[in-house]
Amino acid sequence: MKDIVVIGSGGFSKQVIEIIEQLNLINEEYKLLGIIDDNKSLVGTYVLGYEVIGDTDYIKQFSEQKNIYGVIAIADGGVRKEISKKLNGVQWVNLIHPSAVVSDYIKIGEGNIICAGVVINPDFQMGNHSHINIGTTLGHDVTMLEYVTVMPGSRISGNVTLKSNTMVGTGSTVIQGLTIEDNVVLGAGAVVTKNTEPNYLYKGVPAKRYSKKKSI
Template identity: 60%
Template sequence: MKKLFIIGSGGFSKQVIEMVERINEQEETYAFQGLIDDNHSLLGKRVLGYTVVGSTKYLSRLSEEDDIHAIIAIADGTYREDICNKLPKVNWVNLIHPEATLSKYASLGEGIVIGARVIINPDCVIGDQCHINIGSTLGHDVTLSEFVTVMPGVNLSGNVMVGKNSMIGTGASIIQGKTIQDNAVIGAGAVVVWNVEENGVYAGVPAKRIRDSSIVDLGDKL
């Protein structure tokens, strides 16, 4: 089995832990080693019975000596990118919930989390370190660049393209063929009917730019 660490010990780590357990119920795949968090005050914290065992520096040292696998359970794509840069020798796994539907014609990078009841259709391209949360739907030919976060209940129609480090909020919809710029935030429940050509926060129906973006403001870092 693969020695697996989960990076992050906040709320989303609970979903990822349970996903690992569900995957192992179907086939023993991962030997879960514990949680990683750079907040040193959380060392020893327990999440669903599992322990925070160290920081990314600790994991980096382990990866120099052993075949280590990991997944990042942090919603903010900019944090995921920073962590990846710190851990060049870690093997990033893809976690796909057993209740997700993934086309055999879709293409996946590495370090991807796909939640329960997600539907990914043919010729979708999912970049490294993307998170696609519970109940979201990707139509045919959707492209997610690296470090994109798709919150629960999102609907992306066919041929949508989402740029690097963008976040699509809970229940948002993007109509077919639209492009979302890098580092954009689409607010919860927004409906995107035009291309998003400038980064920033977009909200409403139809979605309009309301301010400069700060994914940290809207995303749970852990």
């Protein structure tokens, strides 16, 4: 079995824990050692019965002694980027919920999380450390780069590119053929009908450009 840790003890960690448990019901592959969180006051607390065992410095030292597998259960792509670079001794795994419908014709990096009810069509490409949350659909020929977060119930049409550190808000829609540039946030329910510029918040129907974000 692979010794695995979940990094981050917030609400999304509960979904990730359940994915691991559901995968183990099919093929007992992972031993969940516990949760990692840089809020040291949480050490010794529990998430769904699994203990917060230490912070990222602790697991960095631990991974130097044995093979440790992991995923980062934190919604902020910028934070995931920092942690993934810090913990270069951890072996990152992809976790895909058994109920997800995923084409055989995809390319996927490492450290990704695909939740329950997701549908992914052929010729999908996914970088590293990205999240696709529950009930999301992605059309054919979608490209998703690194540290992307897609929130529940989103609809990504065919031939769309989501660049690094994009966050797609709950229930958003991106029509076919568009590019969502780096470090963009789409507000909940946004309907994107044009290519975006990097480092902005877009919201509304159709989505319009609002405040500028700090680039990472």
